[in-house]
Amino acid sequence: MNTTIGSEQNAEVLDKVAIEGRSLWDDAMARLFRNKAAVGSMIVLGLLVLIAVVGPFVWPHSHETIYRDRVWIQPTLENLHIFGTDAQGRDLFARTLVGLGVSLMVGVVASLVSLIIGVFWGATAGFIGGRVDLVMMRIVDVLYSLPFIFFVIILMVVFGRNIVLIFVAIGAVEWLTMARIVRGQTIAIKNMEFVEAAEAAGVSQLSIIRRHIIPNVLGPVIVYVTLTIPVVILAESFLSFLGLGVQEPLTSLGRLIAYGAADMQIATWTLIAPAATMMLTLFCFNFIGDGVRDAIDPKDR
């Protein structure tokens, strides 16, 4: 890292610096892949994604099909109800697959929404600075003190249980921290010597943003996005658990857990299957998130 900064005083090596800069990412990748928990989680998560995507097309049962004569069947190989059936005689494995798919999709899409809003807000505030910065961050402060979950609940009630709205609502809740991180990072980097050096060497504003600001902001942003995904998945499941999330016949892990919790005295497996799937998914995301943070965050090097 020190050699990178030192060599930046020379304008001629600026191009080379950019190439060397990528080796930082290689370092981070190497560190990430040395982390056993993270690598293991990536493999498991990859499998989960694969099952969630391919499963519904391959599995003999649909999540909507109701077998009236097979209500609350325990997990069995007979008829391939490997997770059993629910109170209405629907195959629980098929439903868990769909729920997992919805949860994963919500996790990714809502995190992207929060990423876009947060980066845009934070970068604008940080880059323009002055009064604009003051007002924009003051708004973030005020929003921070709102009991947001109430607003998400009201939102869901107001606009109906629409899956696109869930993406937007949760993403809109989670962007605040992202905006703060991006703003802080932008301000810090804007004033750094290597940016000054680049300016002195006559590098254009656009190139500075592209070559210096964005790659340096990217680290914490990636870290925060990976840590946001499990939070978002939880938020969606929370709403679904309360019956405010996705609507039947579509389902999500939170909804399945709610049904399972209601029926657990009669049919324990209806709770265990979705709960275990959800926990496995969240563990994977958390381990990967921690791994990415340890790999990228300079503090922990």
Place this chain on the structure above:
Amino acid sequence: MLGYIARRILIAIPTLLVIITVAFFMMRAAPGGPFDLERPMPEEVRQNILEHFGFDRPLHEQYFAYLGDLTQADLGPSLRFRDKTVSDIISEGFPVSATIGGLSILLSLFVGSIMGSIAALRQNKAADFAVMGFAMGGITIPPFVMGPILALVFGIGLGWLPVGGLDPRFGMTPERLVLPVVTLALPQIAIVSRLMRASMIEVLRSNYIRTARAKGLSGPAVLFRHALRAAILPLISYIGPASAALVTGSIVIEQVFQLPGIGRQFVMAALQRDYTVVMGVVILYASLIILLNLLADLVYAALNPRVKFE
């Protein structure tokens, strides 16, 4: 310091106003209304009811009327429960929610700081890994999964604890509180122990701890008199976010354990378009979070002589 408190409260007023305004207009934008019953009522009756509650007036007039009532601490009548005011509903549900929330925050601070300290003192040893593994589990497993599982194991499986809700007729006996409080506290215990571990490790490395040891103080004296006081500071500033998390958590806990708390009331009221109850609960919780944040800052300053009120 009084000036600081006054300024914080002054800042809180516009924040609350924003919350009230957004919640008011969002709620009114919702399709349907509180009087859409399964059986349609005669138009005349409907008009009378709307007139009685002032819903026939323009929206902005209703808004200002509502604000006017608020200044007199009047949250209005519930639209669904004809014989109850919003204050009645809140004063019925709030003690339940507050008891569970308050007990869980105490439990999580107590257990979390002990576990975090142990992990810090035994860094990279078995006890540390055990605590951190537990913390990972606590952060990962959401209350709405943990609640049913605990109820399944301790309530149905072992039969140690009652699963059912806190029926007001039976009162809040301790054994009925155990499962909800523990479920709500677990994720917070996890976060607190992580925070405590990190800050304790940092404090133990600092110069003044070395000085204290060098002058011959015993291990416990160093730990309790010097290290703990500094290490506990990050926990104090965590109380603000923790209270917000407890609010979210209590909605689920009350659903899982069928508790007659305020979180359940809120979800029901939102679904039934009981505008006034929704507004009342939002205002209550927003004020509570603002207040707890202020309180946390004051305690933080009292414990940390380096902080001065600007």
